[in-house]
Amino acid sequence: MRGLLEKDIRLLFKRKQIFIVIIVVELVLGMSGSGTFAVLYFTMLAGIIAAGTLSYDEFDNGFGFLFTLPIDRKTYIREKYVLCIAACAAAWCISIVLYIVSGIAGGQNINFIAQFPEFVMIFPGMSMLATIILPLQLKYGSEKGKIALFVICGCLAAVLVFAKNLFSEESAIGFINIIHGIPMGTIMIGITALCAIVIFVTYSCSLRILSNKEL
Amino acid sequence: MIKVDNLAKKYGDFGLEVSLEIPDGTVTGLIGKNGAGKSTTIKAILGLIKPDNGHITINGKEVSELTNSDKCMIGATMSDSGFSMYLNAEDVIHILKKMYPLFEESFFRNKCSELRIPMDKQFKDFSTGMRAKLRVLIAISHKAEILILDEPTAGLDVEARNEILDLLRQYLVDNEKCSILITSHISTDLEGLCDDIYLISNGKVVVHEDTDVILGNYALLKMDEKSYESLDKEYVLTTKKDSYGVVCLTNERQFYAENYPELVIENGNIDDLILYI
Numbered sequence: 001m002r003g004l005l006e007k008d009i010r011l012l013f014k015r016k017q018i019f020i021v022i023i024v025v026e027l028v029l030g031m032s033g034s035g036t037f038a039v040l041y042f043t044m045l046a047g048i049i050a051a052g053t054l055s056y057d058e059f060d061n062g063f064g065f066l067f068t069l070p071i072d073r074k075t076y077i078r079e080k081y082v083l084c085i086a087a088c089a090a091a092w093c094i095s096i097v098l099y100i101v102s103g104i105a106g107g108q109n110i111n112f113i114a115q116f117p118e119f120v121m122i123f124p125g126m127s128m129l130a131t132i133i134l135p136l137q138l139k140y141g142s143e144k145g146k147i148a149l150f151v152i153c154g155c156l157a158a159v160l161v162f163a164k165n166l167f168s169e170e171s172a173i174g175f176i177n178i179i180h181g182i183p184m185g186t187i188m189i190g191i192t193a194l195c196a197i198v199i200f201v202t203y204s205c206s207l208r209i210l211s212n213k214e215l
Numbered sequence: 216m217i218k219v220d221n222l223a224k225k226y227g228d229f230g231l232e233v234s235l236e237i238p239d240g241t242v243t244g245l246i247g248k249n250g251a252g253k254s255t256t257i258k259a260i261l262g263l264i265k266p267d268n269g270h271i272t273i274n275g276k277e278v279s280e281l282t283n284s285d286k287c288m289i290g291a292t293m294s295d296s297g298f299s300m301y302l303n304a305e306d307v308i309h310i311l312k313k314m315y316p317l318f319e320e321s322f323f324r325n326k327c328s329e330l331r332i333p334m335d336k337q338f339k340d341f342s343t344g345m346r347a348k349l350r351v352l353i354a355i356s357h358k359a360e361i362l363i364l365d366e367p368t369a370g371l372d373v374e375a376r377n378e379i380l381d382l383l384r385q386y387l388v389d390n391e392k393c394s395i396l397i398t399s400h401i402s403t404d405l406e407g408l409c410d411d412i413y414l415i416s417n418g419k420v421v422v423h424e425d426t427d428v429i430l431g432n433y434a435l436l437k438m439d440e441k442s443y444e445s446l447d448k449e450y451v452l453t454t455k456k457d458s459y460g461v462v463c464l465t466n467e468r469q470f471y472a473e474n475y476p477e478l479v480i481e482n483g484n485i486d487d488l489i490l491y492i
Contacts, residue, residue: 002314003312006310006313011302059299060295061296062297064293064295064296065291065293065298068263068293069286069314070284070314215258
């Protein structure tokens, strides 16, 4: 796995211009006080870019060559998940530091303690998003995989709209009040557990897809 | 040792059914027309595709059960794929160092310099020859006991081909027990390198001979229709008729040379096998 990580990290650093642009955007967002969005944006992009290393492997029948090396399919999938989650974790930490630094430099009054629960929930959420991309790319290829992701997002949006129409405004307010009644710690643990379950499900799907793939 | 026992794989109308054996210290060539099943066989041996039937073992172990450390003893090249085009040779050194415990960095660097492979240029800017040389170099730089090379010299000029063949010859000298399975369309490459040859046609092994036997005993017999009628066909493998007469492929050149002195007899080679069988 160390060799695969080395390969992917080297590929990621070939795109250092993108990281510079993201950091500049991050600093601007930090100065404007949009802390949650800044952390979410940076963490999400890092996860998507890390998941995108799969398309480098796929290009020009690269999978065929990669699996002649001392790598089995399980190791490959594990490495991609480690890479995506590690990229999200690194981006999450860096973006929080950048937000605090740029906020202080921009004269913002940052209440980090109040924002911290939101920040904490961004990391598992964005890790989950990045790992949802992996089985889609493995199954449909990088181009069709993006279309499949848009379709899934569209379906989720349709379900939300349908649910909104299904329930009255009073019941929605009641639901929000119930959420507000739950301690923040419980919500954080619940969201992290949900994301961990989704990540495990996508991992199993990715492994099954790659195991059945003829290279 | 590689042993392929009744390997079967079906893709629509095409069916592959082959058995072959590559003992330790042997260089075996796999030849055949495009679409004959060479690459499918190579992919099955490398565990890239799952056979419908049959067994493939490497040093007595089923390919599907090879661990990552078992795979360290294999060096492979694929005709149409390699590391990402955005990497360079320097990156590859760092990657291979982490993958192979026996990776020889100084050997790799020296050979890159000898073969004029730039260290800091992305592979997308490499010539076809540079890419091919690098693919072979990657396969031989970690003391592999088995090399599986799919078309390592395809599309190269004479100089680049010779450089790759010299690399392989030197590797064989340095690693006497190493086995090589190689496919190529260029018969002269195989004639100078292989101990034995398997010819695949329509997914089946139709000839398996030592290279010396092919070069020494096989021949093309050229004659007119009348001579063909009176020819003893016991040792004729295939016959083709063209506008100039009849051409027969035989594996008993001596027999026809002694008994039919009037025949035009041309020494056989690997190309003739591919063309006439």
